[in-house]
Amino acid sequence: MATVTERERGAQTHPDIKTIGEVNSAVLRVLEPPKKLWWFLFGLATAGVGLFAFSWGNQIINGIGLSGLNGPVGWGVYITTFVFWVGIAHSGTLISAILFLFRAKWRQSIYRAAEAMTVFAVMTAGLFPLIHLGRVWHAYWLFPYPNERMLWPNFRSPLVWDVFAVTTYFTVSSLFFLLGLIPDIAAARDAAKPGTIRKTLYTLVSFGWRGTDRQWHHFGKAYLYLAALATPLVLSVHSVVSWDFAMAIVPGWHATIFAPYFVAGAIFSGVAMVITILVPMRKWFGLEKYLTTKHFDAMAKLCLLTGLIVFYAYLTEFFMAWYSGEAPERQAFWNRLFGNYWWATWIMLTCNGLVPILLWFKRVRHSIPALFTISILINIGMWFERFVIIVTSLSHEYMPFAWGTYRPSVTEMGILVGSFSWFFFWFLLFVRLLPPVAIAEIKEVVPAPMRPGRRHEVHG
């Protein structure tokens, strides 16, 4: 163990971690009283949440007319941002569940932060249908119950499917996140000073976890089953979101490729967001040993793969519009490229089609500043993708007399900016309160401590 060859280093996911005990101290150090920078960011996020509350409150009091929504564009920034945040959520579940089933060991370092991101992104996304409703006090109409004439909701409507998909997703991703946290909260509990509020809190939330063989046995199996259930769920949720569009006979929406196209886009944007979040987290909390260039390289490859699928889907859409020979369909796509919203389409094509090409180069994948920049560009591109799909299609349907334009209002922009603040508000609280790197799972991939001077098989 003392001297490790370069080859052995290469085979390990975390070659610089020497003992499993140091994982606790390194990760739990993040939870110590924060520096000024954290307070600054937290203050900024809180101010943004204030803007969010003000904009929404104003809209509740004065009505949905404060938004730019009007015929023919009835879906605008709110639905765009809803789809954006649901998409962001997806990579968290991909990393925690799908990569778990594939035994991708590099996920251990990043999955906790990615899962937290999922939960907070769904919390953000879930607000947008309510904001978009206008009369939010009727929000309970979303739930399936019979109205006063005993008429039930129409289960053929993709909007009803969406309610089921998003609420299920929020419940499942929260439970998955909290269950995975139990052993690590127990580690935080054991390290906390007696008599502090933290100690009491962690004691309550760790449910008396002791790391016994019985607990690990059932925990491991339950985790596997949850991952197996979350995997089809994550693929289904964004498919259902895509059907909100694809089930309607609007040119630019009514396409069978929408489900896989949206799922790939969701993972593309989500992985980019994970990179955006992890780069500063790694630097500020000194987690370089835990989030190595290898991890960023793997995430960049995932981005590249999903980015290529997304770009292929764009090209397919344009091809199908031309090949179908349908005038409205051809019109819609011509309008995308050269119509009122040409700039949005070209931002989308540049950020999601051209920029990821850089990820083919290993030098780019291994450069943290380059990845950080690319990830932000991808997120901008993916927001515009949804904007393009929704707004260009609605503004330019079949009848020329019904064509129109849409311009987001100040209220909508306030809510858009505020949604990012709301997301980062929760994330900043999360890195202060809960271990942001999975302690127990890192220990699984670090070589187990063996008595020196004895022959033994390598721990796998």
Added chain:
Amino acid sequence: MSARQGVLASYDYVDAAVEAIEKLRGEGFEEITAFSPFPEHHIERALGYGASPVRLFTLVGGLTGAATGFAFTVFTSLDWPLVTGGKPILSMPAYVVIAFEMTILFGVLATVIGVFWNMRVPDPRRDIVYDPEFSAGRFGVYVTAPADRVASARKILESSGPARLEDDPTGESHG
């Protein structure tokens, strides 16, 4: 129970803990609890675990969810048959989406209930056998035995070189 006594050993090394467990089982001690900071396959193998009953919870939960999803959509459609969009009253392909989401939701809820039930948590007992080092880097082996056999269990635990050895005269904290 009160006739039983316990011993708790903490080890710095996995193989020492595994060796202690194997020797204890070889000598006929079965009331063993192991502690580890992460799921350790060698320890699980040494204790001889089979399948976890959590999978039954998952299966039953998932099937209940699927049945509920279909039953609910079918019942509500038949409760007030109203043709929309020229589609059949029972539009099964559309209901698959609802049933699918309910399958996952019920399956997950049942799994979470199942794992808490099987792990025996939450555990409100406070005077329980534990060492805070078990969540950091140490591996523990706790064994209970009738009072006359405790000394030999203690000897086995000692032979693997524990970092700490502690007696538990009540022997009631087996988890």
